Amino acid sequence: MEFYRSVSEFTMPTHERRFFLRPALSLAGVFSALLAISGCVSAASGTESSEPDIGKPLTTLSTKDLRLPLESYLPTAGQVREFDRARLVLVNRCMQRFAFSYKVDVPAVEGSTDSNSRRYGITDSSLAAKKGYGLATDAEAHPATPELGADEQTVLYGEGASSLDGRAVPEGGCLGEASRGLDAHSPKGADFTLTQQLAFTSFKQAQEDSRVRKVVKAWSDCMAEQGYHYANPLAPLSDPKLGDGTGADAIRTARVDLDCKTRTNLVGVSFTVESAYQQRLIKQSAELVKATKEARDARLRVADSLV
Incomplete structure (x- = not known):
């Protein structure tokens, strides 16, 4: 995702x-579009104002082995x-x-x-040390x-x-x-974009959750202590001052960024909270997500017969 x-x-x-x-959109453009879209997407079957219970948040910086519901x-x-x-x-x-x-x-x-390597900003320490905010490939x-x-x-x-x-x-x-x-054999009404919208909704809900707001502020304060002023961990990805994200300044910023994520456990808290919101959305939209999965599998069968 x-x-x-x-x-x-x-x-x-x-x-x-x-x-x-x-x-095609540029990388920075995609992130801008993401933030705009996530601000106007609502849950397909209603919302709940209460914050879901998450138990003890996962402690992690890497998202390599994490999968959202x-x-x-x-x-x-x-x-x-x-x-x-x-x-x-x-x-x-x-x-x-x-x-x-x-x-x-x-x-x-x-x-x-x-699949989630940049959902909460950069998370790959080895890549950041070489390319800052750049991608693993061009x-x-x-x-x-x-x-x-x-x-x-x-x-x-x-x-x-x-x-x-x-x-x-x-x-x-x-x-x-x-x-x-x-899509000839997909269930009627199945729509990948609607389920994808649920993923945007879960991101927005998690960002508004008090526990995520608290950890994002802690990350932002940590960055500010080192002279870097960003409101959230996605902001550096589209900062024009960092150019293409691979220069010396970007690498230094990325190093501090990841250190602050480690100190605050931003990734672990964000992932745990968003997972809880996604589970809620799946429960609320059970028929929708079921149809999406069936459509994906039906499309794969057609693709396998052609390729």
């Missing part, structure tokens, strides 16, 4: 950005790649009916396999996409003429046809 990756990867617009000539219902980064590849197979089959070809290589999943390479003529764009997107050379263009173009084919 890594924000800079999963904030939009489960939805069709991301696949359009990556493989169908749509622009909702992750059991959503695709992994590797599964998203399978969906991408299967979708492109279906798109190309459709395009071939119109004597066109659309072949794109799907890049391998790179970087950290820790920004994800976007595959080269074919040059499209006007007719090819009409067939791919379904925008423009409703037919070409006497053959009807599918609703939503070959892209729409491929999406419908990929």
Whole structure:
């Protein structure tokens, strides 16, 4: 549930950005979008004002082996790649009916396999010592996409003429046809984006929880003692003063950041509290998350048959 990756990867617009000539968000832009979205998303089936009991918070800095409850219902980064590849197979089959070809290589999943490595800010000490706030690899390479003529764009997107050379263009173009084919056996009403919204909701709820507010303030005060002034652990990730996040200043800031996280147990408290909110949301939205999991599994079966 890594924000800079999963904030939009489960939805069709991301696949359009990556493989169908749509622009991609920068890392800082994704974090800004995350904070904006998390501020306006509400729970799908109501909210409870009481703070859930969490018992004794986990003590940890690393999120490497941690999995939030909702992750059991959503695709992994590797599964998203399978969906991408299967979708492109279906798109190309459709395009071939119109004597066109659309072949794109799907890049391998790179970087950290820790799905929560930046949910509460940076958490990887060894990476931070080398790259500060930078990622383990360079920004994800976007595959080269074919040059499209006007007719090819009409067939791919379904925008423009409703037919070409006497053959009807599918609703939503070959892209729409491929999406419908990929989800042909998914339960009615299943929507990955709704369950993803629950993940944003849990993040927002946890950030408003008194125990998380307390530990974030402790982290912020700890940073301030060393001359670094940030309101929350996501703020350094989009600080323009740190440039691309990999310079000497960024590495020094990251070192203090992680030390303060260790001192305050920010990651352990945040993860424990958010897990409790996610369990509550799963209980409130049992049918929704069940349908999402069934849709994921159905989509995987289709993808396995194609790739």
